[in-house]
Amino acid sequence: MESKSAKIYIIGAGFAGQEIATELERKGIFGQVIGFIDDDEKKIGTLIDGIPVLGPISRMNTIQNENPADEAIVAIPGAPGDNLKRIYSTLKDTTLKTIRLLPGISQIIDGDAHLIQTREIAAEDLIGRDSAVISLKESLSYLRGKRVLITGAGGSIGSELSRQLLSGGAQRLYLLDHGENSLYEIDAELKLLQEEGVGEAATIVPVVGDLQDREYMHFILARL
DSSP states (O other): OOOTTOEEEEEOOSHHHHHHHHHHHHHOSSOEEEEEEOOOTTTTTOEETTEEEEEOGGGHHHHHHHSOOSEEEEOOTTOOHHHHHHHHHHHHTSSOSEEEEOOOHHHHHHTSSOTTOOEEOOHHHHHTOOOOOOOHHHHTGGGTTOEEEEETTTSHHHHHHHHHHHHTTOSEEEEEESOHHHHHHHHHHHHHHHHTTSSTTOEEEEEEOOTTOHHHHHHHHTTO
């Protein structure tokens, strides 16, 4: 996710969009939701919990020019691939830095996914094809109760590994990344998850460093 100063659009002003807006406002570190984007004419021009519905997806360029945001979160779980492709294509033509997708609404209702655990849109989302289902949590189960060093923890893969290892019962997570901002964001996100009861017994240790710096890595590894 972007920093707490980021401005965010939520695409979809339905249940999922309203839920993530509430969640982001409550967390207060990932950015400010400045508007909903929704094709429903009855919603356009209204306020939902104080957040304006700015217009339809077809007006994204105009909306972005008038009230620019840094990130868009597509909160339309279960949207067909064709619809998602149209939305994604429109958003890519704007100056938005990041476009993310909300977990499936069934996951949210069942408590298997947290609203802050959005991800960038993948190819299978756009073509409407099911990807091979691999349970990352199950594949990492042998690390339950272990101390784990995650390199590149601030990146998209490293951050997802960090979330899964936290919820999977790792005893201690060392988050290594050379980027202080991205490391701060994943560290803050994991601590918020702990406040919600996810991996609350685990210890999280952020480490700023470059994996290619051999001497520094020897120094770090000797102290883990």
